[in-house]
Amino acid sequence: MSHHSSLPPVIAIIGRPNVGKSTLFNRVLGTRNAIVDDVPGVTRDRNYTDGTYQGRSFRLVDTGGLDPSATEGMLSLIRRQSQLAIGEADVLIFLMDGREGLSPGDEEIVGLLRGVGKPVFYAINKIDTPKSEPLLADFYRLGQETLYPLSAEHGTGVDELLEAILPLLPPSSEGTDPSESPPRIAVVGRPNVGKSTLINTLLGQDRMVVFELPGTTRDAIDTLVNYRGRSYILTDTAGIRRRGRIERGIEGYSVGRAMRAMGRSDVALLLLDAVEGITEQDTKIAGLALKQGRACIVLVNKWDLRQGNETARQRYELDLRRRLPFLPWAPVLFGSALKPDSISEVFPLVDQVVTAFTTRAPTGQLNKFLQEVIEQNPLPVRRGKPSKAVKSVFMTQVATKPPVFALFVGHPQDVGKTYLRFLENRLREQYQFSGSPIRILVRQK
Numbered sequence: 135m136s137h138h139s140s141l142p143p144v145i146a147i148i149g150r151p152n153v154g155k156s157t158l159f160n161r162v163l164g165t166r167n168a169i170v171d172d173v174p175g176v177t178r179d180r181n182y183t184d185g186t187y188q189g190r191s192f193r194l195v196d197t198g199g200l201d202p203s204a205t206e207g208m209l210s211l212i213r214r215q216s217q218l219a220i221g222e223a224d225v226l227i228f229l230m231d232g233r234e235g236l237s238p239g240d241e242e243i244v245g246l247l248r249g250v251g252k253p254v255f256y257a258i259n260k261i262d263t264p265k266s267e268p269l270l271a272d273f274y275r276l277g278q279e280t281l282y283p284l285s286a287e288h289g290t291g292v293d294e295l296l297e298a299i300l301p302l303l304p305p306s307s308e309g310t311d312p313s314e315s316p317p318r319i320a321v322v323g324r325p326n327v328g329k330s331t332l333i334n335t336l337l338g339q340d341r342m343v344v345f346e347l348p349g350t351t352r353d354a355i356d357t358l359v360n361y362r363g364r365s366y367i368l369t370d371t372a373g374i375r376r377r378g379r380i381e382r383g384i385e386g387y388s389v390g391r392a393m394r395a396m397g398r399s400d401v402a403l404l405l406l407d408a409v410e411g412i413t414e415q416d417t418k419i420a421g422l423a424l425k426q427g428r429a430c431i432v433l434v435n436k437w438d439l440r441q442g443n444e445t446a447r448q449r450y451e452l453d454l455r456r457r458l459p460f461l462p463w464a465p466v467l468f469g470s471a472l473k474p475d476s477i478s479e480v481f482p483l484v485d486q487v488v489t490a491f492t493t494r495a496p497t498g499q500l501n502k503f504l505q506e507v508i509e510q511n512p513l514p515v516r517r518g519k520p521s522k523a524v525k526s527v528f529m530t531q532v533a534t535k536p537p538v539f540a541l542f543v544g545h546p547q548d549v550g551k552t553y554l555r556f557l558e559n560r561l562r563e564q565y566q567f568s569g570s571p572i573r574i575l576v577r578q579k
Contacts, residue, residue: 142184142191142192142193142303143192143193143224143225143302143303143304144182144192144193144194144195144222144223144224144225145192145193145194145195145223145224145225145226145227145299146194146195146197146219146220146222146223146225146226146227147159147194147195147196147197147227147229148197148216148219148220148226148227148228148229148243149228149229149230149240149243150230150231150237150239150240150243151198152231153229153230153231153234153259154229154231154259154260154286154287155196155197155229156196157259157286157287158227158229158257158259158284158286158292159181159183159194159196160286161286161287161289161292162185162187162194162292162296163183163185163194181195181196181197181355181356182194182195182355182356182357182358183196183356187296187299187300187303188300189305190300190303190304190305191303192225192303195219195223197215197216197219198211198213198215198216217246220246220247220250220252223252224252224253224302225252225253225255225299225302226247226250226252226253226254226255227254227255227257227295227299228243228244228247228254228255228256228257229257229258229259229286230256230257230258230259230273231258231259231260232258232259232260232261232266232269232270232273232283233260233266233269235269235272236272236273236275236276240276241276244276253299253302255282255295255298255299256273256276256278256280256281256282257281257282257283257284257295258270258273258281258282258283258284259284259285259286260285260286260287261283261284261285261290261291262285262287262288262290267283270283280298282294282295282298316358316364316365316366316367317366317367317400317401317484317485317488318356318366318367318369318398318399318400318401319366319367319368319369319399319400319401319402319403319484320369320371320395320396320399320401320402320403320428321333321368321369321370321371321403321405322371322395322396322402322403322404322405322419322422322423323404323405323406323416323419324407324413324415324416324419327405327406327407327435328405328407328435328436328471329370329371329405330370331471331472332403332405332433332435332471332477333357333368333370335471335472335473335474335477336359336361336368336477336480336481337357337359337368338474355369355370356368356369357369357370361481362481364481364485366481366484369395369399371395371396393422393426396422396423396426396428397426397428399428400428400429400488400491400492400535401428401429401430401431401484401487401488401491401569402423402426402428402429402430402431403431403433403480403484404416404419404420404423404430404431404432404433404464405433405435405471406432406433406434406435406454407434407435407436408434408435408436408437408439408440408450408468409436409439409440411450411453412453412454412457412458416457416458417457417458420432420458420460420461421460424460424461424571427535427536427571427573428536428571429487429488429490429491429536429569429570429571430461430464430487430569430571431464431465431466431467431480431483431484431487431569432454432458432461432464432465432466432467433466433467433468433469433477433480434450434466434467434468434469435469435470435471436470436471437468437469437470437476438469438470438472438473438476439470447468450468451466454466463562463567463568463569463570463571464569465483465486465487465568465569467479467480467483483569486568486569487568487569487570490537490565490566490567490568490569490570491534491535491536491537491569491570492534492535493534493537493565493566493567493570494531494534494537495531495537495539495565497529497530497531500529500530500531500539501528501529503560503564504527504528504529507557507560508527511556513527513543513548513549513553514548514549514550514553515545515548526544526579527541527542527543528541528542528579529541529542530542532575536570536571536572536573537565537567537570537572537573538572538573538574538575539561539572539573539574539575540574540575540577541557541574541575541576541577542577542578542579543576543577543578543579544578544579546576546577546578549576554574554576557574558572558574561574
């Protein structure tokens with residue numbers, strides 16, 4: 135295997151559009167990870183997901199349909215994506231449609247595969263009953279000794295295919311620590327704000343299909359990236375639109391996917407448009423990130439189009455604080471997704487924000503800090519009550535990602551929002567929670 139030792143081998147599923155690649159992808163992984171819909175070209179990018187079979191790990195790639203003759207717009211981009219997948223895969227599954235028979239397109243792909251020097255498994259989909267087995271005869275013209283008839287939809291034949299691939303998968307290394315898994319960054323924002331372009335620039339290769347059409351990215355797509363010896367997982371989410379604008383079906387499924395992608399990420403990297411300014415939609419997306427308790431970085435994209443105007447930046451920052459008053463703690467970058475040097479701060483900032491997101495404050499230290507705060511600004515107490523209650527106030531951190539604190543007091547109802555905001559600000563100063571939300575729960579002692 136040519137792969138970095140810690141990364142699982144990559145298995146890519148390739149084939150013409152609409153032969154059932156996403157259905158097979160989902161079947162192998164046992165999830166509904168790819169959007170499956172009977173429209174050619176629904177899977178446009180390479181979609182990566184980690185899976186295991188009989189205790190051996192692999193990374194499965196679902197590619198956009200490989201149409202060798204495509205030169206028009208989107209289809210030629212899908213073809214390019216498939217060629218990239220062929221290039222980086224260790225094992226290839228070439229899927230064909232048993233009901234349609236061997237097509238000229240399939241034969242061309244076989245030509246592309248001839249020189250790759252990697253194991254290729256020829257799988258024939260939609261062979262779901264003994265009656266359909268005669269359909270295989272056509273495919274023996276390819277000159278391959280072993281064909282793998284299967285039905286991705288019903289699951290028949292899939293185990294036989296995986297059994298044949300199994301010897302090529304290295305035994306899993308035991309004892310890897312999940313806490314050391316790379317930070318996950320969800321790139322979120324309105325459609326067409328530059329999310330895919332940003333990821334391509336961060337990766338230094340054309341990993342996403344970038345096309346001047348809103349809504350090109352329909353799935354949330356994960357990519358592992360290494361920057362200065364550290365690993366990160368970047369997720370490009372489908373552009374989130376306003377509820378009323380969501381077409382039923384694919385589009386609605388994509389928005390749900392973007393929200394879930396945010397939910398399983400550590401950091402939401404929110405892209406704003408420097409030229410269009412901050413819209414109500416941006417405010418909604420930022421609110422979603424906060425609601426899901428994600429760390430947050432704001433990147434104002436296309437700033438190169440506004441440079442040279444000294445006051446523009448101050449005005450934008452003021453607008454930002456006004457439109458996103460609930461994210462005063464999120465760091466803000468100004469840059470252009472097209473210019474690598476202008477976004478070089480992204481990964482160092484992610485490191486800083488993830489540190490804050492996973493910080494755990496020792497209880498002893500926390501309570502020493504709390505007593506100092508209370509001495510300067512006493513807890514609100516009821517009139518006529520002695521303030522000895524202050525001595526028995528206690529605080530402990532109960533969670534990270536994001537940091538959550540429990541404040542134990544005699545009368546929780548006395549502690550209002552104003553005091554909690556003051557306490558949050560002091561905690562932020564003390565523990566540098568830059569870019570991370572923090573929560574304080576007031577509990578009865």
